[in-house]
Amino acid sequence: MRDFILLMGVVAGLEISGVAQDGGDAARAAIRKVIAEQEAAWNGQDLEGFMAGYWNSAELTFFSGAHESKGWQAALDRYRKNYQGAGHEMGKLEFVNLHIEMLGPEAAFVRGEFHLTMSDGKTPHGLFTLVFRKFPEGWKIVHDHSAGE
Numbered sequence: 414m415r416d417f418i419l420l421m422g423v424v425a426g427l428e429i430s431g432v433a434q435d436g437g438d439a440a441r442a443a444i445r446k447v448i449a450e451q452e453a454a455w456n457g458q459d460l461e462g463f464m465a466g467y468w469n470s471a472e473l474t475f476f477s478g479a480h481e482s483k484g485w486q487a488a489l490d491r492y493r494k495n496y497q498g499a500g501h502e503m504g505k506l507e508f509v510n511l512h513i514e515m516l517g518p519e520a521a522f523v524r525g526e527f528h529l530t531m532s533d534g535k536t537p538h539g540l541f542t543l544v545f546r547k548f549p550e551g552w553k554i555v556h557d558h559s560a561g562e
Contacts, residue, residue, distance in 0.1 A: 437515045443552050444513055444521055444545055455506040460497065464489050468546065468553040476558040488557075504529040504537075519547040527559065537561055 447466045454462030467473055467485055475482040475491070482488050496503045511525040523543040530536055539561025546555045 440515060440518070440521060440547070440552070441513045444523060445511065447545075447552050447554075448508055448511065448523070452506055452508055455503060458497075458503055460489065460492050460503075464492070466554055467557070468548070468555045470555075472555070474556045476556075478560065502531060504531040521545040521552070527561070 451463050451466040454460075454465070464485065467488060469485045471484040471486075473483070473485045473488060475488045477491075482491050495501060507528045507530075509526045509528060511523060514522045516522055521544070523545060524541065526538065526540055528536060528538045539559060541557065541559040543554050543558075544556040545552050
């Protein structure tokens with residue numbers, strides 16, 4: 414009887430672990446979808462579509478180099494200035510080498526690389542780290558730290 418109880422405890426533990434893994438896999442897929450949608454929006458010259466992946470809040474934080482932007486609108490304004498302002502272009506964006514680490518059922522840490530290809534042949538690129546949170550409307554970036562060359 415003791416062996417049966419021990420066996421049932423092990424089986425229950427494996428089932429819980431499997432459920433947690435399935436939840437993590439579903440979350441990772443949802444986060445990858447957000448990132449893919451951002452890439453497609455950028456490549457369609459749709460900055461507001463790109464920004465849909467971010468938490469639309471004054472609490473959103475964005476670090477780039479030594480500059481900090483706080484808030485969704487500030488991030489959008491900075492993207493507009495740097496990529497749609499006079500003399501600027503958006504280029505073709507690609508995100509690669511994504512690594513998604515679940516921090517819990519409603520939070521994730523994502524790191525990867527971004528590569529831009531511009532019409533003049535320049536290829537700005539760099540690294541990023543993102544913090545995602547799960548909201549009722551889905552997964553959103555709440556913090557972005559990007560560093561490029």
